[in-house]
Amino acid sequence: MTVDIAAIDPTDQPALDAAYRIAATVEATESPDLPPLCRRRFEAPLRHPMPGIDTRWSVARLDGVVAGWVRLNLHLLDNTDNASVELVVDPAHRRAGVGRALFTHAREQLRAAGGKRMVGSAVAALPGEPGGQLPGAAFAAALGAKAALVDVRRRLDVTALDRDRLAALRAGARSAVAGYRTVRWHGHPPSEHLADLAYLEGRMMTDAPLGDLEWEPERMDAERIQGMERALDARGVRRYSVAAVHEASGRLVAWTVLSLAANTTRHAWQQLTIVDPAHRGHRLGLLCKAENLEHTLTYEPELSVVDTYNAAANTHMIAINELLGFRPVAGSTEWQSTI
Numbered sequence: 001m002t003v004d005i006a007a008i009d010p011t012d013q014p015a016l017d018a019a020y021r022i023a024a025t026v027e028a029t030e031s032p033d034l035p036p037l038c039r040r041r042f043e044a045p046l047r048h049p050m051p052g053i054d055t056r057w058s059v060a061r062l063d064g065v066v067a068g069w070v071r072l073n074l075h076l077l078d079n080t081d082n083a084s085v086e087l088v089v090d091p092a093h094r095r096a097g098v099g100r101a102l103f104t105h106a107r108e109q110l111r112a113a114g115g116k117r118m119v120g121s122a123v124a125a126l127p128g129e130p131g132g133q134l135p136g137a138a139f140a141a142a143l144g145a146k147a148a149l150v151d152v153r154r155r156l157d158v159t160a161l162d163r164d165r166l167a168a169l170r171a172g173a174r175s176a177v178a179g180y181r182t183v184r185w186h187g188h189p190p191s192e193h194l195a196d197l198a199y200l201e202g203r204m205m206t207d208a209p210l211g212d213l214e215w216e217p218e219r220m221d222a223e224r225i226q227g228m229e230r231a232l233d234a235r236g237v238r239r240y241s242v243a244a245v246h247e248a249s250g251r252l253v254a255w256t257v258l259s260l261a262a263n264t265t266r267h268a269w270q271q272l273t274i275v276d277p278a279h280r281g282h283r284l285g286l287l288c289k290a291e292n293l294e295h296t297l298t299y300e301p302e303l304s305v306v307d308t309y310n311a312a313a314n315t316h317m318i319a320i321n322e323l324l325g326f327r328p329v330a331g332s333t334e335w336q337s338t339i
Helices: 013-030 039-047 098-112 135-142 163-175 191-207 222-235 284-299 315-324
Strands: 003-007 053-062 065-075 082-089 117-124 146-157 180-186 238-246 251-260 267-275 305-311 327-338
Touching: 003 098, 013 039, 013 053, 013 065, 013 082, 039 053, 039 222, 053 098, 065 098, 082 098, 098 117, 117 135, 117 146, 135 146, 135 327, 146 315, 163 284, 163 315, 180 251, 180 284, 191 222, 191 251, 191 267, 238 284, 251 284, 267 284, 267 315, 284 315, 305 315
Parallel strands: 082 117, 267 305
Antiparallel strands: 003 053, 053 065, 065 082, 117 327, 146 305, 146 327, 180 238, 238 251, 251 267
């Protein structure tokens, strides 16, 4: 059997259909509790990459049949030594050398671009629970990648949410935040807050636990935030935000986001939550999260499930999430391969 690898042609609809089918099949197998993979979000990076990202997407054909694909995201504005990678092989064509051929192809692309490391994630058992090594993790280890960061996915069952308790948590947090007010928006952020949002977004890779990942702080500015918003629009992602403003300075100092894919009204992802270090200790993270749940439900009344990932070592954010009702459901590992 011969494995042929080539860049995906955006006009080759049968190849895109096959790539999506493979991705959707694998995700449904590895994470059956998640909603179906959103087709619009899946294809958008081909035409609408995030700013500062050069996306190289290739498909592997096994005797002419699409059997897998790899998407390599080269970073142009920061972390230029690194690339994030997604690699998926059709379960029907595993153990035929497809995955290894795709990995070799991606490694050569990274080497040609002057990069040094690839980082990708794989579903895992929850820390401390039996479950063995799942296929993605076994594949990464077999290629010599190192487990660099352990994450846990937690879930909030919105249908069982005690709204009175949520309101009490919000009121309790608000009582501790004299000198701050919250602002909220749906979709694009107000232009007057872009600079502060860029600062907060740029702190994510400084403040969040990274384990052994070699990752630099990201260089954010208002223009890049706007570019990210346009890319999310292209993916059909609906976003809901609550932020806290320090009244004395007028600066926005905390921010949290919930997002829904274009193909669902019932499932959301809790995205970033970040508080400026100079303004921590005032329960701003809890306040913003609790208020944003209420904010999102105003627009998304059918919402029933919210998922979020946290580094297993991020005890502070985990405590806030569990106070809100999030509970562990799955593990994930960030793997790093140095070429």
